[in-house]
Amino acid sequence: MRASSMRYLMGNGFKNLWHNRLMTIASVGTLVACLLIVGVAVLFSLNVDSMVEYVGEQNELVVFMDVGTSDEQLAQMESQLGHVEGLGEIDFVSSDEAMQTIVDRYLDGDAGLLEGMDDDFMPASFRCQITDPENAAALKAQIEELDNVDNVQAPTEITDTLVQLRHMINIFGGAIIVALTIVSLVIITNTIRASVFTRRKEISIMKYVGATNTFIRIPFVVEGIVLGLLSAGIAFLLVWGGYNIFLDVIREESTSLMANVINQVMPFSQLAAPVLGCFLIAGISVGCIGSVFSMRGYLKV
Amino acid sequence: MIDLIDVSFQYGNGTEALHNVNLRVNQGEFAFVVGSSGAGKSSLLKLLLRETVATSGQVIVNGFNLNKLKNRQIPKFRRSLGVVFQDFRLIPDMTVYENVAFAMRVTDQSNKAIRKNVPEVLEMMNLSDKAKQHPYELSGGEQQRVSLARALINHPPLIIADEPTGNIDPEFSYEIVEMLEQINKQAGTTILMVTHEHEMVKFFGGRTINIEEGRVVFDDYIIGGANESE
Numbered sequence A: 001m002r003a004s005s006m007r008y009l010m011g012n013g014f015k016n017l018w019h020n021r022l023m024t025i026a027s028v029g030t031l032v033a034c035l036l037i038v039g040v041a042v043l044f045s046l047n048v049d050s051m052v053e054y055v056g057e058q059n060e061l062v063v064f065m066d067v068g069t070s071d072e073q074l075a076q077m078e079s080q081l082g083h084v085e086g087l088g089e090i091d092f093v094s095s096d097e098a099m100q101t102i103v104d105r106y107l108d109g110d111a112g113l114l115e116g117m118d119d120d121f122m123p124a125s126f127r128c129q130i131t132d133p134e135n136a137a138a139l140k141a142q143i144e145e146l147d148n149v150d151n152v153q154a155p156t157e158i159t160d161t162l163v164q165l166r167h168m169i170n171i172f173g174g175a176i177i178v179a180l181t182i183v184s185l186v187i188i189t190n191t192i193r194a195s196v197f198t199r200r201k202e203i204s205i206m207k208y209v210g211a212t213n214t215f216i217r218i219p220f221v222v223e224g225i226v227l228g229l230l231s232a233g234i235a236f237l238l239v240w241g242g243y244n245i246f247l248d249v250i251r252e253e254s255t256s257l258m259a260n261v262i263n264q265v266m267p268f269s270q271l272a273a274p275v276l277g278c279f280l281i282a283g284i285s286v287g288c289i290g291s292v293f294s295m296r297g298y299l300k301v
Numbered sequence B: 001m002i003d004l005i006d007v008s009f010q011y012g013n014g015t016e017a018l019h020n021v022n023l024r025v026n027q028g029e030f031a032f033v034v035g036s037s038g039a040g041k042s043s044l045l046k047l048l049l050r051e052t053v054a055t056s057g058q059v060i061v062n063g064f065n066l067n068k069l070k071n072r073q074i075p076k077f078r079r080s081l082g083v084v085f086q087d088f089r090l091i092p093d094m095t096v097y098e099n100v101a102f103a104m105r106v107t108d109q110s111n112k113a114i115r116k117n118v119p120e121v122l123e124m125m126n127l128s129d130k131a132k133q134h135p136y137e138l139s140g141g142e143q144q145r146v147s148l149a150r151a152l153i154n155h156p157p158l159i160i161a162d163e164p165t166g167n168i169d170p171e172f173s174y175e176i177v178e179m180l181e182q183i184n185k186q187a188g189t190t191i192l193m194v195t196h197e198h199e200m201v202k203f204f205g206g207r208t209i210n211i212e213e214g215r216v217v218f219d220d221y222i223i224g225g226a227n228e229s230e
């Protein structure tokens, strides 16, 4: 195809948009709204992910060993834990250290009260970080099976809640995205169908003079893509502004207790690329598919 | 050029519009197609334009076997002929120049070729001074000349016209047919023109194909009245 033809056909696409400008504005408005909802869902889900990760980092399993486990067995345990997948850093707390902690924390440093008790009254333990909190329960079960392990403590409830929240967000988010994709497709298809209808006479003449289907389609595909791009751009700017306002508000309102969690809220700079990418891909593909749908029945003759 | 062998055509609802039609129109011929309303004239043209495919028999136009033509070859086939309709089919928001140029634009031709060919063909159709006007500013005869100019722009070897004078005052009707004859004589373009204005056929004479109830009932040369009066 000649460059001049391409320019001509693209120009026609823009003319369609301008010609049906009320439809254009209405459909861009609707698409922006859809993208905003999707955008909020995606941002929310990314942030929950980041929080789950953060909580996970705070998460540790504490493996209490049987009282009287020998140093040799402890060393063996340490190396065994080192091979368990899904564990991060491992800290060993010896029986003496545990005792010392109790003395320091609860007995004001006065070890006299504990006189006469066995040296290894407190069990030795391993504090293991968990890389993925979703594995906490499984890891706990796995490690409890190992030799000389008395019990394993894991804050599985908090993680469970967060993990469930994440699952729910993913399911809801997915459903919202599917629903809004359908809505957007219907909107774009109708808008372009209006253009196709306005130009049906031209299309039929094009068929008679031997224009290819590609030639007939291009203006409408251009129309769809421009609608998609325009909506993606506007929605991106709105999400950007809205997100930053939201950040300012929660930073001001937050108590120190919440500060740690709020620090986990991602800055927009980190989210800009994926959000823009999603919007553009969504906009362009909905535009293309919509234009193809809207041509159905008009390419015959 | 046009070759129909034992062609029958039935619409989806069962109406048989053409029955066992055999017809051959050679390169450079000018033929009228006449017949009463509902005889099957438009149906014949639909077959020739590959809007529909014959139910049985073979349709060959400009060397294309239309029974076997694949969908993606249709554009190439259509570029080998020009079509003129009773209702002109001009695009109202385009000027005369743009309407004619449109046929070149949408078939991927260069701006240079467009700038050269469009004024030429407008000149040929005596439309040069109307180039910037819109169809609604023109008479029926002028509009049909624009439509003819568009059909001619790619110099097709065949022009198919479905009642091109049907919407035009009689005085201008003759002018259109004269132009078609002139194109036929000068460029050797084959012309197939459907009409039901018997007076006009008698006036111009020439090969006349009469279709009735889907059959060719007459196909011969008749002597024009214009020649008689001379």
Ligand SMILES: Nc1ncnc2c1ncn2[C@@H]1O[C@H](COP(=O)(O)OP(=O)(O)OP(=O)(O)O)[C@@H](O)[C@H]1O
Pocket: B011, B012, B013, B015, B016, B017, B035, B036, B037, B038, B039, B040, B041, B042, B043, B044, B196
């Ligand atoms: N789309 C269609 N579907 C079904 N039947 C049709 C269709 N178009 C035409 N017919 C029928 O086919 C027959 C031939 O019609 P056609 O349009 O070819 O006639 P025609 O000779 O062009 O008539 P006219 O001079 O009125 O234009 C008629 O009986 C008509 O009713």
Ligand SMILES: [Mg+2]
Pocket: B041, B042, B043
């Ligand atoms: Mg007819």
